[in-house]
Amino acid sequence: MFKIAKATLRNRNSSVASLFYSIQARSISRQSKVVKIERMVEKEDMHVTRVLFCGPHFPDSYNFTREYLQPYPFIKVDVVHYRDVPEVIKNYHICVAMTMQMDSNVISRASNIKLIMQYGVGLDGVDIDAATKHGIKVARIPSEGTGNAASCSEMAIYLMLGLLKKQNEMQISLRNRLLGEPTGDTLLGKTVFILGYGNIGIELAKRLKPFGSRVIATKRFWPASIVDSDSRLVDEKGSHEDIYTFAGKADIVVVCLRLNKETVIFPLLLHHKLVKQMNMKSCSWQ
Incomplete structure (x- = not known):
């Protein structure tokens, strides 16, 4: 550059x-x-x-x-x-x-x-x-080392917490001077599926671990550098051929793929084909 x-x-x-x-x-x-x-x-x-x-x-x-x-x-x-x-x-x-x-x-x-x-x-x-x-x-501007990936991953955490804590309903309750409702949920114990484990995915996994979440991730291929340095961040690894299986295990799916002709279809496939395979008791999308 x-x-x-x-x-x-x-x-x-x-x-x-x-x-x-x-x-x-x-x-x-x-x-x-x-x-x-x-x-x-x-x-x-x-x-x-x-x-x-x-x-x-x-x-x-x-x-x-x-x-x-x-x-x-x-x-x-x-x-x-x-x-x-x-x-x-x-x-x-x-x-x-x-x-x-x-x-x-x-x-x-x-x-x-x-x-x-x-x-x-x-x-x-x-x-x-x-x-x-x-x-x-x-x-x-590359995502690594510029704050870009960190910023995106923090936004993903914010959206997850907002969904789990039912932020919109909570604001309504506060305006009506009601406490203790709605009852929200936690990231603790949730399985988060990171679809596309690149720089943003790595930063997201780093932030999910302190919440007590189980992280599963797919990547086209896993370089030795990622496997060695970040293996502790991911509880289960897979390739894009495993997205259906991994989605079936997940409470939350975060799509961290670069948008191009090959990946543009993934969100559509996830929405139409994977919702029934996911844990519908507590299912969130990012």
């Missing part, structure tokens, strides 16, 4: 590349504005490296980037609503996709784009083949 950013910015200060790795390390909460299209390109900006954030969601991402780049006047950041991106993307050199669907039509208009960057791991919204065809590099 460093080499990509360095090549993209030519002889500019290469430290700018590091912002894409540190972009999730800080949080700056303040209001941000989406730029107006007619103001985006001015004559004095002809020698400026222009960065496009496909907005308007996740405002901390571009707020932090703008603050980080204040010492670098030759790099400017704009935030454009995703519906307007196809019309203006030709005016930019770097595009941060966010939740924008970067399909072949949008990419074909990106005549000056050198890099499509994702603010996170998922590149399922980017047509990588089309980008490659147009000579555009595609990159992402």
